[in-house]
Amino acid sequence: MLDENITYLDTEQRNQNTKNIDQLSTLEVLEKINAEDATVPLAIKKVLPAIEKIVNLAYASIKEGGRVIYIGAGTSGRLGILDASECPPTYGVSPEMFQGLMAGGKDAIFKAKEGAEDSLTLAQKDLEEIHLNKNDLVVGIAASGRTPYVIGALQYAKKVGASTASIACSSNARISQYADAPVEVITGAEVICGSTRMKAGTAQKLVLNMISTTTMIKLGKVYQNYMVDVQPTNEKLKSRSTHMIQEITGVSDEKAQALYKESHAHVKVAIVMALCHVNLETANKLLEENEKISDILNK
Known part of the structure; x- marks a missing residue:
């Protein structure tokens, strides 16, 4: 059981720049949010070598007939599903190549099932259902870096011999301990304390874009800067x-x-x-x- 004290996490700190945000005008609120969002790409720039390791693992897994499995809870899980679901129409690949799983299953995509993230065992069941194997890469996503569901996923992936990676927005993240390629994008305190769907979510989306896009480029799905394997479905x-x-x-x-x-x-x-x-x-x-x-x- 993980300790319940989360106040030490980077994502749980109070943002000193937005202490009076509830007293500001609409435009001033937007300016505050925009100023904080502008810090995210700079935080990602610091960890590009770590992201490179994930891309190399993803490419190696796919070349061996494996898959890239994103797994998370809440916003993190939804972002993984979003990135995975956009790969087939954009690059003409099988829906099997990039997949997204989240705590609580498909229903949780539309209606939050926050309690599901606290299980260390549910992720193993979800990964068993898709027949996780040693050729796959499991990418655990958790802004806090401590989500039990994600930890359980990475532990099971290690058990079956699959490659592992993680994306967190807190330093010294627990999920990093279980990842062959850990990424920690330190986005700092959120505009609204603890609302990690904001800067942390933006960082995760940008990193996932980088992973899938760069992997597709390496796989020859892009010529010059054109999506030459696009599926013309409309x-x-x-x-x-x-x-x-x-x-x-x-x-x-x-x-x-x-x-x-x-x-x-x-x-x-x-x-x-x-x-x-x-x-x-x-x-x-x-x-x-x-x-x-x-x-x-x-x-």
């Missing part, structure tokens, strides 16, 4: 896809439309067809043999 994305083909290859709009259709709506394939002057079959083969479009072009 009219906006279809338009973006053909425009992307045209911008990257320099072909006419008509030719871009033709390549889009010929590639069966696979932007990445269409680009290789145009740049390498090859047919659909050859383009697919080249992409099977090379991780990135740039690898093909540099040969």
Whole structure:
């Protein structure tokens, strides 16, 4: 059982800059929040080498056929689910590759089940249900760095031989003890004391963006700075896809439309067809043999 004293945590301190926030005008409140939010990217900059370790573990796990599993409670859990759920439409990957789990299950996404985070054993059950294995990476997310549910997840991950990482917003976080790649983004006292959905949540979102995006770049899902594996599931994305083909290859709009259709709506394939002057079959083969479009072009 963890001790109940949380007053020592960085995220539980009183912010001296916002002591009178309840007496301010609307604009003044917004200015205070904005000023505090501006400190978050600077806090993240200090721990970029630690985030790099998580990305390298994520890439290694995926290359071995494993998955990246985000796990947390409350806001932390929801942010993990958000980042994981956006990977398939953005980068055309399987929903299995990045997954998000949270204390209390799917119902807790919409309605808080705060008591669920206090269990050291529920996380093991949740990870067993998705058949966690040694090729996976488990990323525990907890602003306080002490959430029992997250600690239980990392302990079980260690037990099965999976890689582990953690994201906390407190120094000397307990979850860091169970992580191969711990990250501690010290965002300090919140605008509203203890409201870690604010600066801490913003930091977690930014770090998760970095992890998934950088991993996708390493996996060849990006060419230059284009999302070439985007899934064109609506009219906006279809338009973006053909425009992307045209911008990257320099072909006419008509030719871009033709390549889009010929590639069966696979932007990445269409680009290789145009740049390498090859047919659909050859383009697919080249992409099977090379991780990135740039690898093909540099040969």
